[in-house]
Amino acid sequence: xxxxxxxxxxxxxxxxxxxxxxxxxxxxxxxxxxxxxxxxxxxxxxxxxxxxxxxxxxxxxxxxxxxxxxxxxxxxxxxxxxxxxxxxxxxxxxxxxxxxxxxxxxxxxxxxxxxxxxxxxxxxxxxxxxxxxxxxxxxxxxxxxxxxxxxxxxxxxxxxxxxxxxxxxxxxxxxxxxxxxxxxxxxxxxx
Amino acid sequence: xxxxxxxxxxxxxxxxxxxxxxxxxxxxxxxxxxxxxxxxxxxxxxxxxxxxxxxxxxxxxxxxxxxxxxxxxxxxxxxxxxxxxxxxxxxxxxxxxxxxxxxxxxxxxxxxxxxxxxxxxxxxxxxxxxxxxxxxxxxxxxxxxxxxxxxxxxxxxxxxxxxxxxxxxxxxxxxxxxxxxxxxxxxxxxx
DNA sequence: GTCTATATTCCGATAGAC
DNA sequence: GTCTATCGGAATATAGAC
Numbered sequence: 001x002x003x004x005x006x007x008x009x010x011x012x013x014x015x016x017x018x019x020x021x022x023x024x025x026x027x028x029x030x031x032x033x034x035x036x037x038x039x040x041x042x043x044x045x046x047x048x049x050x051x052x053x054x055x056x057x058x059x060x061x062x063x064x065x066x067x068x069x070x071x072x073x074x075x076x077x078x079x080x081x082x083x084x085x086x087x088x089x090x091x092x093x094x095x096x097x098x099x100x101x102x103x104x105x106x107x108x109x110x111x112x113x114x115x116x117x118x119x120x121x122x123x124x125x126x127x128x129x130x131x132x133x134x135x136x137x138x139x140x141x142x143x144x145x146x147x148x149x150x151x152x153x154x155x156x157x158x159x160x161x162x163x164x165x166x167x168x169x170x171x172x173x174x175x176x177x178x179x180x181x182x183x184x185x186x187x188x189x190x191x
Numbered sequence: 192x193x194x195x196x197x198x199x200x201x202x203x204x205x206x207x208x209x210x211x212x213x214x215x216x217x218x219x220x221x222x223x224x225x226x227x228x229x230x231x232x233x234x235x236x237x238x239x240x241x242x243x244x245x246x247x248x249x250x251x252x253x254x255x256x257x258x259x260x261x262x263x264x265x266x267x268x269x270x271x272x273x274x275x276x277x278x279x280x281x282x283x284x285x286x287x288x289x290x291x292x293x294x295x296x297x298x299x300x301x302x303x304x305x306x307x308x309x310x311x312x313x314x315x316x317x318x319x320x321x322x323x324x325x326x327x328x329x330x331x332x333x334x335x336x337x338x339x340x341x342x343x344x345x346x347x348x349x350x351x352x353x354x355x356x357x358x359x360x361x362x363x364x365x366x367x368x369x370x371x372x373x374x375x376x377x378x379x380x381x382x
Numbered sequence: 383g384t385c386t387a388t389a390t391t392c393c394g395a396t397a398g399a400c
Numbered sequence: 401g402t403c404t405a406t407c408g409g410a411a412t413a414t415a416g417a418c
Contacts, residue, residue, distance in 0.1 A: 003401085021212040022296045024393060038402050040395065093292060100351040101284060101292040105213045115355040122356070146367050149352065149360055154341055157348030160291040161340065164306040165313070169340055176337050194383085215411060229384050231413065 004042045006032055012053045016092040020050060020102045047107045050099075054113045057095045058120060065124060073132030074178070077151075080125070081174045084155045088162065088170045096121070097156040122148050132181065139183040151177050195233045197223055203244045207283040211241060211293045238298045241290075245304045248286045249311060256315060264323030265369070268342075271316070272365045275346045279361045284350040287312070313339050323372065330374040342368050 001009070007028055014023035025046070029036045043049040064083065068076045087094060099106065099114050106114075125148040132138030140147045154173055162170040192200065198219055205214035216230045216237070234240040255274065259267045278285060290297065290305050297305075316339040323329030331338045345364055353361040 018296050019210065019212060019293045021210060022293065026393080035403060036394085037396080037404085041401060044395090046394070091295070096355070097288075097348065097351055098292055100354050101289055102210045102213065103354050104282070105209050111355075118352065118355040142367055142371070146363055149349070149364055150345055150367065153345045153348030153352055153364065155344075155348075156352060157288065157344030157346075158340070160288055161309065161344055161347060163291050163294050164287070164302075164309040172337055173340055173344065176333055176341065180333070216413090217411080226385060227412090228386080228414080232383060235413090237412070
C-alpha cells in the first residue's frame with residue numbers, strides 16, 4: 001500500500017472512530033512514522049483528504065456491488081449488512097453517519113461528495129429490494145425507497161446506538177432486517 | 192432563563208448542530224454577550240457542560256413522558272416521533288446520535304451519562320410498545336426490545352441520513368414507523 | 383458574577399532545505 | 401518525497417481584579 005493509500009486508510013479509520021473534527025494530521029503522521037508536513041504533499045488540506053476518504057468508500061462499495069451482482073437479492077443484502085457488522089466489531093461507525101453528524105462543519109464540496117455517496121447506496125439498495133420482490137424473495141408493504149431508507153437508518157443508527165448498549169443489539173438489528181423481508185415468516189411468541 | 196440555563200440550551204443546540212468537538216465556549220459566549228471565562232464559573236470544563244446538556248435532555252424527556260402518560264400508546268409514540276420531526280426542521284440531529292458519534296473522544300463520565308439516557312429512552316419505548324400490543328393498538332412480530340431498537344435507529348439515523356437527501360425523507364420514515372405498527376394495514380400497491 | 387489578561391496546548395498550513 | 405522550522409489561529413483553562 002502506497003503512502004497515499006495508507007493516509008486515506010488511516011484517515012478513514014480515524015473519522016469513523018473519533019469523528020472528522022477530532023482527528024489530526026499528527027494522528028496519521030505518527031502512525032505512519034512520517035511528519036505532519038508530508039501529508040500536505042499528498043493532500044493540500046483536510047478537506048481534500050476528507051473527500052478522498054469518501055471517494056475510497058465509494059470505490060469499495062462499488063467493488064462489493066460488482067462482487068455480489070450475480071447473487072440472489074437476499075445474499076446481496078446479507079453481504080451489505082455484513083460490512084456494517086464488521087464495522088460494529090471495530091467499534092466504529094459508518095462514514096455516512098460520521099460525516100453527516102459533522103455536516104455543518106464541512107466544506108460544501110465534502111458535503112456534496114457525501115450526499116452523492118449516500119444516494120448511490122440508497123439507489124443500489126432500492127434495486128436489490130425491487131429485484132427481491134420480483135423474485136418473491138422479499139416481501140414488504142411500503143414503497144421501495146422508503147424500505148431502503150428504513151434499512152439504512154437501522155444500520156447507520158444501529159452502529160451508533162449500540163455503542164451505548166451492547167454489540168449484540170446491533171447483530172439483532174441486522175438479523176431482524178433480513179428476517180423481516182422474508183416472505184415465509186414463522187411467527188413465534190415474542191416477549 | 193438564567194445564564195446557566197442559557198448556556199446549557201446553547202450548548203445543546205451547538206452539539207446537535209455542529210458536534211461536540213466543533214463547538215467552543217466562545218460560540219456560546221458571543222451569543223450570550225458574555226466572555227469566555229464566565230462560562231467556566233458555571234461549568235469547570237467542557238465535560239461538565241456536556242453532562243449538563245445530557246441531564247437536561249433527560250429531564251425534558253421525562254417531562255414529555257409524564258405529559259403523555261395517560262394517553263394511548265399510539266399517541267405517546269406520535270408525540271415522541273414529533274420531537275424528532277421538530278429536530279429535523281431545525282436541521283439538527285438528536286443528542287444520542289451526535290454524542291455517540293463522538294463517543295471515543297468523550298470522558299468516561301460523559302459516555303456513562305449518555306448510555307444511561309439512551310437506556311431510559313429504549314426502556315420507555317419498550318413499555319409503550321408493550322402496552323400498545325396488549326391494547327391491540329400495535330402489531331409487531333419481533334421482540335419488544337428489538338422493535339424499540341429498530342424504531343429509535345430509524346429516527347436517530349433518519350435525522351442524519353436525510354441531511355443528505357431531503358427533509359421529506361425523514362417525515363416519510365417517521366410516518367411509516369407509526370403506520371407499520373397499526374394492526375389494520377391497508378395493503379396498497381407499492382412501487 | 384463577570385471581567386481582563388494570560389498560560390498552555392494543539393492544529394492546519396507553508397516555506398524552503400535536502 | 402520527506403524533512404525542519406515556523407507561522408497564525410483557535411481552543412480550553414486559570415489567576416486575579418472589580
